[in-house]
Amino acid sequence: MAQTERTETRSEQEPLLSVENLQTAFFTDKEVIRAVDGISFDIRRGETVGIVGESGSGKSVTARSIMGLVDTPGRILDGSSIRFDGEELTDKTEKEYRNIRGGDIAMVFQDPLTSLNPVYSVGNQIKEALRLHQGMKGAQATEEAIDLLEAVGIPDASRRVKEYPHEFSGGMRQRAVIAMALACDPELLICDEPTTALDVTIQAQILELLDDLQEKRDLAIMFITHDMGVIAETSDRVNVMYAGEVVESAPVEELFANPRHPYTQGLLKSIPGNQPDADRLETIEGDVPTPNEPATYCRFEPRCPKAFDDCTRVHPEGVEVNADADDHTAACLLYPEDESREEAVAVHDRRGNDEEVTNE
Amino acid sequence: MSRWRYFAKRVLLSIPVLVFGASITFLVIRAGPLDPVSAILGPQGDPQAYEAIERRLGLNQPLWQQYIDYMVRLFTFDLGQSWVVQPNTSVYELVLSYAPRTIWLGFWSVLIAIFIGIPLGFYAGLNPNTFSDYVASFGGIVWRAMPNFWLAVILMSVLSQSEKILFGFDWEAWLVPTIVTGPPPLPDPIWGLFTNPDQFLRALKKIAPAAIVLGSASMGNEMRIGRTAVLETINSNYIETAKAKGVPPRSLVWKHIFRNALIPLVPIITGEAFLLIGGSVLVETVFDISGIGFLFFQGITNGDMPLVGSLMFIFILLVVVINIVQDLLYTIIDPRVGYDGGN
Numbered sequence: 001m002a003q004t005e006r007t008e009t010r011s012e013q014e015p016l017l018s019v020e021n022l023q024t025a026f027f028t029d030k031e032v033i034r035a036v037d038g039i040s041f042d043i044r045r046g047e048t049v050g051i052v053g054e055s056g057s058g059k060s061v062t063a064r065s066i067m068g069l070v071d072t073p074g075r076i077l078d079g080s081s082i083r084f085d086g087e088e089l090t091d092k093t094e095k096e097y098r099n100i101r102g103g104d105i106a107m108v109f110q111d112p113l114t115s116l117n118p119v120y121s122v123g124n125q126i127k128e129a130l131r132l133h134q135g136m137k138g139a140q141a142t143e144e145a146i147d148l149l150e151a152v153g154i155p156d157a158s159r160r161v162k163e164y165p166h167e168f169s170g171g172m173r174q175r176a177v178i179a180m181a182l183a184c185d186p187e188l189l190i191c192d193e194p195t196t197a198l199d200v201t202i203q204a205q206i207l208e209l210l211d212d213l214q215e216k217r218d219l220a221i222m223f224i225t226h227d228m229g230v231i232a233e234t235s236d237r238v239n240v241m242y243a244g245e246v247v248e249s250a251p252v253e254e255l256f257a258n259p260r261h262p263y264t265q266g267l268l269k270s271i272p273g274n275q276p277d278a279d280r281l282e283t284i285e286g287d288v289p290t291p292n293e294p295a296t297y298c299r300f301e302p303r304c305p306k307a308f309d310d311c312t313r314v315h316p317e318g319v320e321v322n323a324d325a326d327d328h329t330a331a332c333l334l335y336p337e338d339e340s341r342e343e344a345v346a347v348h349d350r351r352g353n354d355e356e357v358t359n360e
Numbered sequence: 361m362s363r364w365r366y367f368a369k370r371v372l373l374s375i376p377v378l379v380f381g382a383s384i385t386f387l388v389i390r391a392g393p394l395d396p397v398s399a400i401l402g403p404q405g406d407p408q409a410y411e412a413i414e415r416r417l418g419l420n421q422p423l424w425q426q427y428i429d430y431m432v433r434l435f436t437f438d439l440g441q442s443w444v445v446q447p448n449t450s451v452y453e454l455v456l457s458y459a460p461r462t463i464w465l466g467f468w469s470v471l472i473a474i475f476i477g478i479p480l481g482f483y484a485g486l487n488p489n490t491f492s493d494y495v496a497s498f499g500g501i502v503w504r505a506m507p508n509f510w511l512a513v514i515l516m517s518v519l520s521q522s523e524k525i526l527f528g529f530d531w532e533a534w535l536v537p538t539i540v541t542g543p544p545p546l547p548d549p550i551w552g553l554f555t556n557p558d559q560f561l562r563a564l565k566k567i568a569p570a571a572i573v574l575g576s577a578s579m580g581n582e583m584r585i586g587r588t589a590v591l592e593t594i595n596s597n598y599i600e601t602a603k604a605k606g607v608p609p610r611s612l613v614w615k616h617i618f619r620n621a622l623i624p625l626v627p628i629i630t631g632e633a634f635l636l637i638g639g640s641v642l643v644e645t646v647f648d649i650s651g652i653g654f655l656f657f658q659g660i661t662n663g664d665m666p667l668v669g670s671l672m673f674i675f676i677l678l679v680v681v682i683n684i685v686q687d688l689l690y691t692i693i694d695p696r697v698g699y700d701g702g703n
Contacts, residue, residue: 067604102606109604114597118696119619128615129605164695180605 481586504580
């Protein structure tokens with residue numbers, strides 16, 4: 001991956017998708033769960049942005065928020081902004097949103113075995129997308145569906161197009177789902193753990209396929225996974241999420257070489273084989289807390305090996321890790337690392353207060 | 361294997377079922393306390409006449425001989441003559457004169473269940489945990505829980521004096537004058553129903569209480585299962601995928617949810633058809649509709665062996681046919697159902 005060239009042009013290019021202070025909360029009888037709590041990131045054309053984190057860290061809710069698929073009791077809170085190609089998505093009506101779904105932004109889900117409707121043929125489901133967004137019908141649509149299946153590497157596509165999902169293997173089904181997602185030439189493809197349910201060889205094939213398609217179509221991809229290996233393989237840029245917040249954001253090589261946030265460090269240490277001389281695999285003790293109140297402290301503090309007193313008092317904001325860091329932010333009171341601890345804490349404190357003021 | 365070969369196989373395989381069913385019927389009839397001879401003779405018959413009649417009916421022959429005669433007749437569709445209920449009338453004739461009323465009753469009770477139960481269930485499933493869902497679900501449970509013999513009696517007594525109970529609403533005089541009990545007035549050539557709207561209305565109104573009673577349990581059942589099926593489908597991944605594809609809500613419901621939710625309903629609907637056979641015996645007796653169920657009941661209480669055996673055989677045949685129809689529906693609705701077993 002041509003990391004260096006990309007980062008040079010990155011800031012100049014207009015982002016395709018720009019998420020600003022996205023907050024999605026679920027209002028249950030008992031409590032309000034802030035599944036996504038004020039995250040911001042950009043995706044540019046032709047770029048793959050990875051979102052990584054444990055189960056329950058808000059990755060999938062982020063994807064669904066962008067797709068406008070958050071169901072009640074969930075709601076995107078006021079003050080959130082999702083801009084796609086210059087348009088604000090959060091203000092769109094349901095009807096306007098439907099044109100974007102599948103048309104401009106497509107999504108591939110986690111489990112290929114269940115993401116195709118079992119009672120309709122694969123071709124029928126691809127053609128449905130073509131009809132909805134491009135008004136294609138009949139023989140022309142069939143032709144296009146066959147081309148799409150061929151493009152995702154399904155052999156004998158003209159026969160396969162008439163078959164039902166249960167006649168496809170797992171890997172083939174995920175290819176079919178990808179074909180369906182690509183049917184209307186989207187500009188952004190959201191992949192929500194597309195390889196989790198597949199075995200490793202198939203996983204590698206699917207990742208390669210996505211890579212090829214990205215190159216051919218100049219796709220922007222948002223790649224959600226909890227697998228650090230997959231992230232390293234696919235992404236140009238990584239956002240690490242924890243309990244609804246982005247805790248670290250950096251280009252992929254920088255992140256793997258110099259992880260700054262204690263959580264990212266923990267994640268990387270817990271990859272089997274990364275610490276060859278250790279007896280036991282290192283883990284991060286405990287679970288992701290349920291974010292059910294506005295954060296006025298660091299949500300990772302209970303599990304953090306480097307926690308200190310201020311962590312329970314000051315909410316860390318995303319800051320550049322040091323003065324000459326290029327595009328590497330971490331939400332941790334230890335940074336900016338070139339300032340003294342007191343000053344660093346003060347920076348976060350000030351930023352947090354500023355934000356509150358602007359929010360009100 | 362093609363669809364048609366599959367069905368040829370199914371039909372072939374249903375023959376042992378028929379043989380088994382007919383044999384059990386024979387056993388139950390002969391082993392039970394049915395005594396057609398004394399039913400014909402009355403309580404004070406003399407032994408000589410008794411023996412004469414026994415000989416005439418072939419009841420003095422060894423059981424295996426009777427069994428073979430019985431089976432051969434059934435499977436050559438020679439259903440014989442009634443002994444007691446209407447002596448010397450062929451069973452065919454009896455069935456032809458009694459069946460239209462039962463078919464009329466069964467038709468409406470299945471229809472009521474399908475056209476009220478399923479839409480209500482789907483509506484409740486599409487709007488889960490709303491007030492209307494609770495009303496529909498609760499109604500479904502209550503409806504399901506009322507046994508039809510009880511409901512039949514209550515409905516009959518309420519409707520026959522409705523002007524006293526239902527604030528002056530007089531059911532018997534409403535639209536067309538009818539009384540609650542008694543057979544529906546079906547015109548003699550049956551297609552008179554479709555040419556004469558007044559006849560149709562009269563026959564429909566007459567059968568409505570019985571059809572509601574007979575369809576009530578099925579209706580509640582189909583409502584509950586329909587609701588569950590929709591809820592299960594609506595939360596499945598392929599619905600999410602379809603949403604992410606930009607499918608509008610209407611086509612989401614009718615194309616993606618409806619057909620999948622129908623799959624678990626198929627055996628429920630066809631299963632209900634079996635219940636109707638048993639239920640119609642009860643309901644027809646209460647509402648005094650002289651249909652097949654009533655005829656069957658008469659046949660049993662009078663020990664009319666050929667009538668009971670033949671009617672049982674017809675019921676078994678019906679069940680087998682309904683089962684095959686059910687499998688046909690399955691292969692149409694759900695492409696995952698294979699023809700060659702395994703795979």
